[in-house]
Amino acid sequence: MLELSLESVSYSYRRGHLAVSDVGLTLGTGVVGLLGPNGAGKSTLMRVLSTLARASTGRVLWCGEDIARKPDALRRELGYLPQDFGVYEALSAREFLAFLAAVKGLPARSVAGRVDACLEMVGLHDVADRRLGDYSGGMRQRVGIAQALLNDPRLLIVDEPTVGLDPEERARFRHLLAELAGQRLVILSTHIVSDIEASAGELAVMAGGRLRYHGAPETLIAAA
Numbered sequence: 001m002l003e004l005s006l007e008s009v010s011y012s013y014r015r016g017h018l019a020v021s022d023v024g025l026t027l028g029t030g031v032v033g034l035l036g037p038n039g040a041g042k043s044t045l046m047r048v049l050s051t052l053a054r055a056s057t058g059r060v061l062w063c064g065e066d067i068a069r070k071p072d073a074l075r076r077e078l079g080y081l082p083q084d085f086g087v088y089e090a091l092s093a094r095e096f097l098a099f100l101a102a103v104k105g106l107p108a109r110s111v112a113g114r115v116d117a118c119l120e121m122v123g124l125h126d127v128a129d130r131r132l133g134d135y136s137g138g139m140r141q142r143v144g145i146a147q148a149l150l151n152d153p154r155l156l157i158v159d160e161p162t163v164g165l166d167p168e169e170r171a172r173f174r175h176l177l178a179e180l181a182g183q184r185l186v187i188l189s190t191h192i193v194s195d196i197e198a199s200a201g202e203l204a205v206m207a208g209g210r211l212r213y214h215g216a217p218e219t220l221i222a223a224a
């Protein structure tokens with residue numbers, strides 16, 4: 001059983017101004033779309049969920065454990081694709097992932113097998129030995145997912161992953177996320193509503209630091 005539970009989570013960068021305000025939310029496996037305009041608090045919330053920032057008040061429980069008390073329990077199970085993910089263009093996907101696996105501290109003997117498995121999961125196995133400089137934007141984003149999967153995480157956080165992709169690559173990427181979410185919780189931060197319609201089973205909408213809606217995407221999108 002996998003559960004991420006937020007209890008009245010708030011975060012302030014400065015005294016008085018709450019970037020995240022009293023967010024309560026319980027999530028299990030599946031893709032959750034996190035939607036909201038610039039400044040809504042999405043990045044701040046993801047920083048708290050990934051233990052980069054500590055909630056000012058409230059708590060976050062990962063499978064029942066307070067992440068402020070046991071951050072390592074969550075970190076071990078966390079995969080993250082940042083918004084500005086960059087690749088070494090001169091390396092092949094296989095070389096780049098092996099490098100990242102070493103940086104992340106995977107045991108040397110398991111690196112090759114794990115890299116292979118991750119390339120397979122994102123559908124890049126057949127082109128794994130090509131230079132990343134020759135990859136399309138969509139392929140690079142799939143490399144980004146592959147690196148996030150190296151430690152076999154149960155929580156995958158992806159930040160605005162489809163920006164700059166063409167429609168076909170975007171569709172393929174959404175499909176991949178939905179597939180990965182069978183056994184994981186995938187948190188997809190995006191401002192692209194169609195990303196959520198196509199891949200998210202659940203939608204959370206933030207504005208002004210607050211959670212404004214949580215539920216089925218169809219209900220909200222139909223009302224809009």
Ligand code: ADP
Pocket residue numbers: 038039043
């Ligand atoms: P996005 O909206 O794409 O999530 P932002 O443009 O809000 O990103 O923020 C980009 C970077 O600037 C982040 O690292 C964030 O911490 C920082 N930042 C955003 N707003 C402020 C602010 N008011 N003061 C200082 N840093 C900020």
Ligand code: ADP
Pocket residue numbers: 013014018019020036037038039040041042043044045
């Ligand atoms: P989003 O990711 O939805 O664009 P953010 O979490 O980046 O929203 O921002 C939420 C609020 O926190 C905004 O008012 C933003 O200006 C502020 N903020 C973000 N990062 C910082 C920072 N490093 N220092 C001060 N304020 C920040």
